[in-house]
Amino acid sequence: EAGVVQSPRYKIIEKKQPVAFWCNPISGHNTLYWYRQNLGQGPELLIRYENEEAVDDSQLPKDRFSAERLKGVDSTLKIQPAELGDSAVYLCASSLKTADTQYFGPGTRLTVL
């Protein structure tokens, strides 16, 4: 069974540029999560989807971050414009349902110069 797929794996951009990350969850998983992980820290939840509905986006900086999961499968996370402090690893995870174990993708390492 394929795991959570994310692309790109690495991204280097200059500040004020836009960037987008893509995630394909494990087949059949209804719940999808986006996390941000800073160096030496644990992942921090940005947004949680149940099917195509964003049910928890309280930690998403809405002035510059946006996300969508249009058909309840793949999801994209966008930052526009990026700031230096956005440099981090962006992890996508999925679970069968909200109460189930989460499985993580390999992440996208973003560097903002």
Next chain:
Amino acid sequence: GQNIDQPTEMTATEGAIVQINCTYQTSGFNGLFWYQQHAGEAPTFLSYNVLDGLEEKGRFSSFLSRSKGYSYLLLKELQMKDSASYLCAVRDLDMRFGAGTRLTVKP
């Protein structure tokens, strides 16, 4: 709010046993998870506790005491490949992670 505390770093010897502790304070509780994360890789699921007691899975065991807000991950017969960060995470409505414990296994 939620506080999840675990040691920043630990060192152990190949073949030995190591215990990584985690204490937490949460407004609600729906389970405690341990994940392993090698440098530059995604966290991978190790164990899940929702009731008090010990869960054993091969060389890894995890213990939970809900009344004490305490868990530990026990790694037996340490191997060099066990060098990684170990993340304690508590689920309320959402998952909250500790900062992780970086374990170094030495020959």
